[in-house]
Amino acid sequence: VITSWDIANEAGVSQTTVSRVLNDDPRVAEATRERVRAIIERSGYTPNAIARGLVTSRTNLVGVAITDIVNPFYPELVEAIAGQLGEHGLRMVFANTAGQPDDLYTRVLLEQRVDGIIFTSALLDSPTVRELAERNFPIVLANRYVDGVACDSVTGDNVSGARAAADYLLELGHRRIAVLLGHPRTSTSRDRLAGFKAGLAGSGVQVDPGLLREGRYAYEASYKQTNELLDLPRAPTAIFCLNDVMALGALNAARRSGFRVPDDVSVIGFDDVRLSSWETFGLTTVRQPLAAMARTSVDLLAHRLAFPGAPAQQRTFPSVLVVRSTCGRVKEVRRGG
Amino acid sequence: VITSWDIANEAGVSQTTVSRVLNDDPRVAEATRERVRAIIERSGYTPNAIARGLVTSRTNLVGVAITDIVNPFYPELVEAIAGQLGEHGLRMVFANTAGQPDDLYTRVLLEQRVDGIIFTSALLDSPTVRELAERNFPIVLANRYVDGVACDSVTGDNVSGARAAADYLLELGHRRIAVLLGHPRTSTSRDRLAGFKAGLAGSGVQVDPGLLREGRYAYEASYKQTNELLDLPRAPTAIFCLNDVMALGALNAARRSGFRVPDDVSVIGFDDVRLSSWETFGLTTVRQPLAAMARTSVDLLAHRLAFPGAPAQQRTFPSVLVVRSTCGRVKEVRRGG
């Protein structure tokens, strides 16, 4: 392999000078710079970021922790994050956290000396996140927060988004509403549920505990739960799914069993992933400004890398109801009602 | 930050010994090993992979180049690749190549000194891939190949898969068939088209050049093209989409315009992403054994890292037709027929 020494020798300058050219240090004569540049070009030399990292203790690598890359929410997030990281000259190290305990993949990222970590699916009680925050290691929580940990975070306004969903369903006359929950130990699931309940409570409506189901933000779980719900003697007239993937699962399950949406049952989601707007689904949902959230997450991290001592920032983005075609007015007469 | 020296001092051993413990070197007394381990544990010391990389010139980082992470095909691939990389103690550096020229993101990966690169969406004429291969840098082409470059590669059997699609459509009586092409400079698009044409030719059927449309493997392009195709005075009775995302776009476009699938028009895809099996779509398509292909890609790379001189391997996986519900028998009388 070819090193900066080789370039230096060939150019007849010191290795330091080569390093300076590489880093656009102004104190290099134009002529020298040109000469060195030419040689670098022609030789196909690539500076060794590892060596650089060792001395600067900066790698320009950012760990991005993702639980479930197959959930369409995440690719959209990843795309936006990766793009914005690039703007800051940062690269993304993908940490597939599916099934792994937090500290395992975190350890790897730390060994790799990433400059920071973006958690996209932190659990509410994550000790790893807490510890990192306490150690003052640069992290940002994208789309989630962790109880009692004051670090940079970016979230949608889950409470008011869910409340909007509740208001809308109430307005359509629904009273018997099921909720497919997300992962139990996530801020998103907790806040969305809280917002939804609060919205219903405003009109004196309660959620029947029997209609509160674990969906874990997963398609399959939702599919199964929906089938069960629709088989109930007193089936719900509407299902609020705490994310879109589950809503899509509900839609498919309902159709599969011959239920018509929204005639027989209304379905509403959360996130507004791209799929949801497809004609086939026309999912009514609560939109999160994903791209802006991703961008902000990266910006916060970049800011922290530049100013390690800066106070932690919590940024919240508004969620808005997007009405499409999976919710309808409740029918007066219901089978088994 | 805490280094192996700190550990050594505290344990009253040389730094070398600490290094040996870290690397499970057998020539360390059990007692010493235990003592060092304990201190490492309690201190929260994390070995610096950067420093290690500098001396070993191995980073355990693998670059994975992805064009379009939002295309559901890729998250599925990424999930499988990331999982398998983990099995080999390797980490994935995500290279979002969307819009970027090959050499740009490749350069970054190279600077980062990744041990190898997996290209998931190489173009047929990629000079970067060619150069890397010539330099004998460890790469593997997953799902694609590059003309005239002999490097490790993993592909589905696109030709015979597409031929199966052709046979099936012929069998259903279709003769006027449109094809939505993938990216023009990809082996997948070329091979699938070739296989399809060959299949039709076997029965003396030709593809009307006017029904051959650029879809670039993208949802939106496909959506638009489908609308145009269905508006034609002599619209096709079937559309073969060179990937599932386009097929889904076609499905949505058709439904949107009031066409019924498969009654008015048949649609067939390629890949069999998870979405495609959802009730809402029930897409008839050609399945690629994605997980196996991903696993093999990683295995090939790992093998090459272990045996740099090994001959290049090309592995092909069979593709099979998956019949669901988007293709039907052609109707005798066609509007404008």
Next chain:
DNA sequence: CTGAAAGCGCTAACAA
């Protein structure tokens, strides 16, 4: 079984 010393390829004072 353990340690001393050299060095991976770079950056960053410090001199000149």
Next chain:
DNA sequence: TTGTTAGCGCTTTCAG
């Protein structure tokens, strides 16, 4: 404007 020198935190001979 340029060069010299000293590390960054590890692994790896080579000696004990």
